[in-house]
Amino acid sequence: MNITVSVGDMKTGRTGDILVTHALGSCLGLMVFDPVAKVGGLLHAMLPLSSINPEKAKGNPAMFVDTGVPLLFKSVYEMGGAKERLIVKAAGCGNPMGKNEIFKIGERNYTILKKLLWKNNILLKAENVGGTASRTIHFEVDTGVVLLSCNGSKGPL
Amino acid sequence: MRSNMRIDQIGGVIKAFPAMPGAALKLLTLADAPCATVQQIEDALRQDPGLTANVLKLANSAYFGIPSKIGSVRQAVMLLGLKRLVQMVVTTCAGAVIDRGVPGYDLPAGELWRHSLAVSVAARGLAAELKLPAADEIFTAGLLHDVGKLILGHFVQEDYPEIERALAQGMTFEAAEAAVLGIDHAEIGARVLAQWSLPENIVHAVRWHHAPEKFGSVDIMLDVVHVANMLCLMIGIGVGREGLLHEPSPIVTRRLGLGPLHLEKVASQTLQ
Numbered sequence: 385m386n387i388t389v390s391v392g393d394m395k396t397g398r399t400g401d402i403l404v405t406h407a408l409g410s411c412l413g414l415m416v417f418d419p420v421a422k423v424g425g426l427l428h429a430m431l432p433l434s435s436i437n438p439e440k441a442k443g444n445p446a447m448f449v450d451t452g453v454p455l456l457f458k459s460v461y462e463m464g465g466a467k468e469r470l471i472v473k474a475a476g477c478g479n480p481m482g483k484n485e486i487f488k489i490g491e492r493n494y495t496i497l498k499k500l501l502w503k504n505n506i507l508l509k510a511e512n513v514g515g516t517a518s519r520t521i522h523f524e525v526d527t528g529v530v531l532l533s534c535n536g537s538k539g540p541l
Numbered sequence: 542m543r544s545n546m547r548i549d550q551i552g553g554v555i556k557a558f559p560a561m562p563g564a565a566l567k568l569l570t571l572a573d574a575p576c577a578t579v580q581q582i583e584d585a586l587r588q589d590p591g592l593t594a595n596v597l598k599l600a601n602s603a604y605f606g607i608p609s610k611i612g613s614v615r616q617a618v619m620l621l622g623l624k625r626l627v628q629m630v631v632t633t634c635a636g637a638v639i640d641r642g643v644p645g646y647d648l649p650a651g652e653l654w655r656h657s658l659a660v661s662v663a664a665r666g667l668a669a670e671l672k673l674p675a676a677d678e679i680f681t682a683g684l685l686h687d688v689g690k691l692i693l694g695h696f697v698q699e700d701y702p703e704i705e706r707a708l709a710q711g712m713t714f715e716a717a718e719a720a721v722l723g724i725d726h727a728e729i730g731a732r733v734l735a736q737w738s739l740p741e742n743i744v745h746a747v748r749w750h751h752a753p754e755k756f757g758s759v760d761i762m763l764d765v766v767h768v769a770n771m772l773c774l775m776i777g778i779g780v781g782r783e784g785l786l787h788e789p790s791p792i793v794t795r796r797l798g799l800g801p802l803h804l805e806k807v808a809s810q811t812l813q
Contacts, residue, residue, distance in 0.1 A: 391777050392812050407777035409785055430776050431807060437809035447809065480771060481713060482788040486801045489775055489808070516785040518777070535783070 389428045392447035396425040396459050397525040399462055402453035408476030408519040412497055415473045415521065416456055417528040418465035424525040425463075427456040431489065432496040450494040472506055473530050473541055475521055477513040490514065510541050547696060548723040554692050555729060559638055565630045566587035569738065571803040572627040582623065583614045586630075595633040596626070624677045631739075632679050643690050645697030646781035652695070653691070656779020657684045661813055663769035666807040668761075671797055676762045681739070682746040683766055686777075689730030689747075698724050714783035715751045727751050754792045764793045768804070776808055 389395045389405040397403050403426040405413055410430075417424040427446060434441035434448040445451035460470070474497060477490040494513055501508065512519065512532055521541075522531040530541040559571075563591055567585040571577040586593045593614060600611045600621060611617050617626055622680040642650040661683030668675035697704060700721050707717035720727040731748030746763040753767045770791045774780045793799075 407780050409777045409780050410775040411777055430812065431805050434807075436802060436805045440809050447789040447812070478785050480774075480775065480787055480789055484789045484791050484794060486794055486799060487771060487775065487789045489801075489805065492801070518780045518782075518784040528632070535583060535784070 389426050392430045392444055394425060394427040394446040394452060394456050396423065396463055397523075398423055399464070399526045401525045403523040403525065404521065406520045408521065409478050410488075410493065411473040411476050412490075412493040413453075413519065413521050414453060414456060414497065415475075415523050415530050416460050416465070417471045417473075417523075417525070418460065418469050419467050419471065419528055421464040421466070422526065423432055423460055423463040423465050424523060424528065425456045425460045426521065426523050427452045427495065429453070432492040442475065449493050450500065453500050467506075470506070471509045471528060472501070474508055474511040474513055475519050475530075475532055475541060478515055478517060478519070481516060485487060512541055545590045545723065547700075547721075551692065551696060551722065551724055551729065553699060554695075555736070557731050558733050558736070561634055561739075562589055563593055565634050566738055568627050568630050569740070572623055577623060579615055580620050582618055582626070586614050592630065592633060596629050596774055599629045599633055600626075622773060624801070628677075628680045632684060635684055636779065638691060639684075641686065641691070643694040645694035645699075646690055646783060647703070648690075648694075648779065648781045652779055652781070653687060656773055657687060659773045659778040660684070660686060660769045663772055663807055664762075664765045666700070666810050667765050667769055667772075667797075667799075667803070670803050670807055671765075671799065673761050673765065673797070675765055676742060678740060678743050678746075679762045679765060682743045682762055683769060685730065685734060685739075685743065686747050686750045686766055686770060687726065687730065688733055689726035689728065692729050692733070693718060693722065693724075693726045708786060712786075713788050714786040717786075725751070751787060752790070754790050759796065761797075764797050768797065768799060769807075772804060772808055773811065776812065778811075 387395050387400050399422045405428045412429045414427040429452040430447050431540045432449050434451045441451050445455045477494040479488045479490040517534040520533040532541045564585050600617045639694050640654045643653050661680050664679050664683040703721045704717045707720045715725040727750050731744050746766050751765050753763050
């Protein structure tokens with residue numbers, strides 16, 4: 385079944401599911417997969433820190449990297465995923481052109497992700513981040529294959 | 542030479558673009574008149590019952606947050622005021638054209654409309670967050686800023702290989718449009734809205750929404766729409782083939798007093 389993950393959302397799936405998210409601009413797309421338990425999850429987080437809008441974060445933790453990433457891992461563990469087997473991939477975190485730091489939400493999203501992963505001893509298996517492209521992800525939970533579409537081409541991440 | 546030919550073709554499509562309904566135009570004129578009466582507004586809308594029905598539907602939608610049910614034009618004017626009623630009429634008319642899919646930019650049906658509404662909401666949110674006195678027209682300007690894409694999309698699609706070559710030189714997407722096609726979507730949008738006789742400040746905001754520093758003067762509404770548009774594209778609302786190939790203006794950032802936290806706060810409020 386195709387499961388669409390919209391902006392500020394997180395979904396998990398099992399064998400037979402394809403988790404899809406569209407139009408990753410400055411947002412972070414994070415994919416977590418356990419090849420033995422055959423479970424996975426996809427997060428589409430919009431902003432780095434939940435402290436900017438705690439009320440929103442309470443109702444929708446997936447909107448922020450600092451609350452969405454723990455939610456994603458917890459949800460995959462609850463489905464039978466084990467930390468030592470997890471394969472983690474990241475995409476998105478783009479920025480507009482120019483040097484205007486204020487608009488570098490993508491960069492800030494990536495920084496918070498790396499901090500969280502580092503603190504928890506988790507390494508990224510693959511990443512396609514930064515730049516100006518809008519990215520779309522198809523994550524096949526059966527095989528763990530992540531297909532990334534961007535700039536008119538499609539390939540595995 | 543080629544771009545000259547394109548300009549002529551594009552000019553023809555602008556002229557043939559659907560006109561604003563007569564009732565909506567009448568109402569826009571009344572909104573500028575200092576002593577318009579409710580009777581005049583009712584008369585203007587009476588010409589177009591379909592439009593009236595859609596406006597009342599919108600007035601009753603959650604977006605405007607009116608607790609009681611609005612059943613008549615008179616009630617709508619009383620509860621919302623003429624300016625907001627005009628906003629609704631423009632929204633209703635615009636929705637009919639902006640809702641379709643846009644080739645060239647790879648926007649599926651409904652996506653440009655979603656982007657347009659989000660930019661309106663974000664613009665209003667930014668003005669509030671920065672405590673700026675933005676004009677009432679900011680809603681309409683946000684809603685209509687990309688109307689030119691509806692015309693240019695077809696031409697972008699046809700000349701995409703050339704646009705890609707221009708982009709490879711490090712241009713923004715709108716600069717590549719202008720380099721290859723002789724005109725960009727912002728200028729086309731401004732010409733359509735001028736043709737619809739919309740107020741000048743809306744036309745300017747649409748014309749310069751990617752290059753506010755090129756506008757000969759300073760208009761807060763234009764600056765805010767520029768930022769709101771960039772923000773909505775970044776959070777993936779209405780971002781198509783062009784991705785984030787736009788450049789936010791540092792001059793605008795400075796003169797608005799915009800910081801990263803303002804931007805992120807508004808982003809968190811914009812998503813429904």
